[in-house]
Each structure stands twice: as structure tokens, then as C-alpha cells.
Amino acid sequence: MQIEIKKYILQLAHTFTISRESHDTQDTMIVGLSLNGKTGYGEATSNPYYNSTVESMTAEIEAVRDSIEAYDFDNPENFYKHLESLGLQNFTLCALDLAANDLYGKLQGKPLYEIWGTNTSYYPTTNYTIGIDTIEKMVEKLKEKPWPLYKIKLGTKDDVAIVRELRKHTDSIFRIDANCAWTAEETIKNAPFLKDLGVEFLEQPLKAENWEGMKKVKESCVLPVIADESCIVESDVEKCGPYFDGINIKLTKCGGLTPARRMIAKGKELGLKIMVGCMTESTVGISAIAQLLPQLDFVDMDGAMLLKGDIATGVTILNDGKVIFPKLPGSGIALL
Template sequence: MQVEVNLFTVNKRFPLTISRGTTAQTTNVWVRILQDGLEGWGEASPFGVGNHSQSTDTIKNCLEQLAPVLQAFSPLQRQEVEQVLIKQQVPSSVRAALDIAMHDWLGKRVGLPLWQIWGLDRHVIVPTSVTIGINSPAGARARARDWLQFTDVRLFKVKLGSPEGIDADRKMLLAVQEEAKNQEFFVDANGGWSLSDAIEMCNWLANLEIKYVEQPLPRGQEKSLAELKKESSLPIFVDESCFTSADIPHLANYVDGINIKLMKSGGLTEAMRMVHTARAYGLQVMFGCYSDSTLANTAAAQLAPLADYLDLDSHLNLIDDPFTGALIQQGRVLPNDLPGLGVQHSASTT
């Protein structure tokens, strides 16, 4: 198979601030694999967690170096390709882009969408949350109003872990709840709390009927999750602490759920393994995203029937997304009936 690599830059309608910083623009990588007159598409988006970083340049350079190696393989050889990529210690976002593209190619080859190949039921897909980044109380209220006017919101994900401390977190969350009455909420601290702050906030949040708290402690402090679990009145999910299925057994006794992201997992193949591993340990599952376009989020949506929660909203906040794919209906991100991912590029649809 031939591999083509292109960069594209997307801009956020509203910059997103989390405990680690603010993002307004990202340059992502569009991967196209070609064989037998068919194209499979994938996406890699840059991300960073602590001292773990996968930049656009790193992704692009790695893909270009891999292209000659992959010529010896067919998109039907996903298992063999995966082992080659793991052996070469390829970044997870690179593996994700290639794995998504090979799945897309397969779907186009057989003329079926991926969700249908897997026998999944679109009717059970839950609504996606939409994200409110760290902001002033007034700014957060305005962002909530924007979301409510823009789409059919069913669930808000509020980013906490403010550098100004948990008092600022409290004020911001209360402002959003006042603005968005009758909505459901969960919070994501992105590892921005200490253990003592996490215990205090989890119990305070439980009184506000928050559904769960995501990544309360920084990556690297997983041992403290045991104490937090004993003290918390809220379910605990992990994101930055859980990249692949191999991480789940070490976390299972201390958390209630995991956040699967294709860029962390290395693609749909490993995401499916993570779902089954999590279920075997009695954990709940959510799918999340980074600064992904419609391409990557539509890929994740193919597995959406397997999730308890979805946070696939990054493409909804883009003003120049070059792709179309999954549909938004009643607050749900639904994969369409087109073969493969069902994604099209704007240049080919005009």
C-alpha cells in the first residue's frame, strides 16, 4: 500500500483552556493509504501529557519514514502492520492514523460502514458532552450560552483544575450550572488537583449531582487513587493515566471508568481491546478526543455503541474543519451509512 501524508490546520471557534494550558489552533496530519484503486483515510493529532508529547513534526516525520516500509503490506494485514509499528516504537498517534486508515479502506472494500461490519447498534449511542474550558465565571456562562445556542446539548463537561485553586473551580462550575439549568454535568480536572484538593472537591461535587470526576490527580500519581477512591463520593474516571489496555489492570481497583482516545490507544484496534478489558474488570467506558477533526471523531463514533459516555465534541468547535462525516442528531454523534468511516473531504464534495 502507498502512504500519503498531508498537514492541515484547524482553528477553534473558542480557545480551550485546561489545567495544562490553552489551545486555539492545531496542525493535524491527514493520512491516506492507497491500494487497488481505493483510499483509506486516517488522522493523527498532536497531544501532550506531562513529559509525554507527540508533536505534529514528530508525527509527520515518522509517517514519511514508515511509508517505504509499509509498501510491502496490504491494508488487510492490520495485525502484521501493528506488530511492525510496535516493534519500531512508533508514536501512538501515528499508529492511530494508520490503523484508522486501514479500517476505512476495508469498509470501502466491502462496501459497508465499520459500525455495521462490527454488528453494532447505532440506536444505543448516548449523547456527547460538550466542553467548557477553564474560564472566569462570566466567561464560562457565556461559553455555556454559546453551546446551548449552537447545538442540542444534553451533557456538559466542565474543565476544572484552575491554576487559581479550587475556590475558582467552585465559582466557575456554579456559574455554568446556573446558566445551563436542567443539564447534566461531569467535571474533568486534567490532573490539576492535589490529593487533598481532590478529596475535598469530589465530596463537594457529589452534592451538586455531578455524574463523575475525570482525572482528578496528575499522571504519575496513580497510587494515590486508592486513597481518593476510599474518600470520594463520586465515581472516578481516568484519562491521562490510561493509554492502552495494558494500563487497565493496574487501575481497575481504584477507578470506576476509563477515557479511551484513539490518539492515546493507537487506533480502533487497541480501542476495541480497551473496551473489552475494561468490561472484564467491571469498569465503565467513555470515548474522548484531543483537537481532532471530524475525521478522527467519526472514526471513534464507529465504536460509540460500546460506550457509556461520549466526549466527541472537538470538531464541533472548529471553524474550518475540512471534513464531513458523523451526523449530530439529538445531541448524539452518529456514524452515517457510507462505507468505511463515511468521511468526505470538503474539496471533493463541492
């Protein structure tokens, strides 16, 4: 098996702001794994919040390149165990695991969702994200992209006012992501107003470790609450069970499709709603997420839609939210 690593700087269509950061570009690492004339692709973006850069991920892979290339690849699950034994960080694991799954599907000649025994007759619609900005610019972004479902990033002093103004311009469903910026009291206070404004659920309103605050929210909040920063890896799913109504799984954070599938199974066992979210990433990462769609209640896979230009072909999301799955097997990815 041969490894190829490429770094890309993705240009965003708009400055993207959440409660803790803003950026106009996104560094990302694409890994290619090749075997028997087929190449599978995986992606992991850099993320300062999690101390992950393309350079650090590349260095990790280069340090174990010989071990990976000498591995007798049979399936992604066994390969993942090998990768874990090498002590790689989750973002690096994700890129390699996504590439391994794409490669496996291409070697089998089938899309991953079919290999996993699911079909695409039903799948949730992705939301489209509106980052924090002035109210005027947030309205402008909303009008620029008519969509049936919006995720609104909040974490300002005027959060309810922002949603109230956005509601004047669309009848679409809203989801709110405060990215850990609220207190329990703010969450409980804001929720009734937001519910009246057509908000479906709140995502990670409190800091990740504020379990006491989440206990209060769970008892008193009139809207469902989905864990994000509180649910990073497999062991977090059970921890989140008593405090949240659902979990948002990020492939980069948990280490790829292989652990994500186990997290989905555990979450369903606990009666949690299951969402998979994305980073601001290319179609490489988004196409991997799309393979999980039949297993999900909610999805946030708009990362490539936020870019000025893409670096790959794969899954296509149409303007009505419909997903077109490629004829190419695996995750269906080809680099441009």
C-alpha cells in the first residue's frame, strides 16, 4: 500500500465566525492510500482548538510511513486497530481511516453505505450554516443561499435579537449552535423565545465540561439539546446520555468512520438522536460523511458548500437539499 499526502488551503466564500474564532481560509490535509490500482482518499482539517495542524499530522504519518505501507490491508476495521497501535492522534487517524474506507469500497466495487447494509431511500437534509456576523450580513448570507434548514452560529450579546431578525426573512427551520458560549441560565432563558421563533434544537450551549450546568438545562430547557464539544470520542457517548437529547459526531474529532459507526450504534442504544457534523472541509470529507446518511437523524455536511472552490468530486448536494451519490464506489471521491 502506498501513501500520498497533500496540503491544500481552502478559500472560504465568506469569513466564517463562531463564538471563539474567525477565519477566511482553512488548511486541510488529503491522504491517498493506493493498492492494486485503486486509490482511496481521506481528509482532516487543521484545528487550533484541538492543537492539530497539517504539519503535525503529516509528521505523524511520515514517522510511521513504513509500518503503514507494509501493512497487509484486508479491511478498514483491522487497519484501524493497526493505526491505533501506532499512537496516532485522532485527526491523523481520521484522514487515514477515511482513505482506507474509500479504498476498501473501491476494491469491493461498492459504495460504503451498501457494504454496511444500508440504502439511500431515506436520509436527513443537511443544514446550511450562517456564521456569526453583523445582523445585516447574516441576513444577507441567508438571502444569498435559500435553504430549507439553517444552522445559526450564536454566542453574542444579542442572540435572540439575531434569530428574531433572521426569522423575518425565511420560514425555514433553524438550529442554534452556541459553541459553548452560554451559561445554563442563559440557555434556559433563551430557549422559549427561540422555540417560538421556529428553532428545532440547541447545539452545545455550555462549555464541554459543565455537567452540572447541563443537568439544569436537561431538567428545565424547553428545546432539545445536542452535544458537540462534550462528545468527542467513543467513551463520551455514554457520559452524554443523561445530560443531552442527542449527540453530534465529528469524524475528525473521533478518529474517522470506523469509530463513528460504533458511536452511532451506542447512541441509538441509549435512545439518543444521532447527528454527524462536519468541519469546513472539502468534498473529500463530506462524501465520507454522506455514506452514513441512512443511519442518521440529523446531519451537518455543508462544509464544501461554504468554499469558493472545491478540490474533489464526490457527493453532490443540490439546491433543494437532495444528495446525488456518485457512481464511483467507496465514498465516491476523485481529486480534481
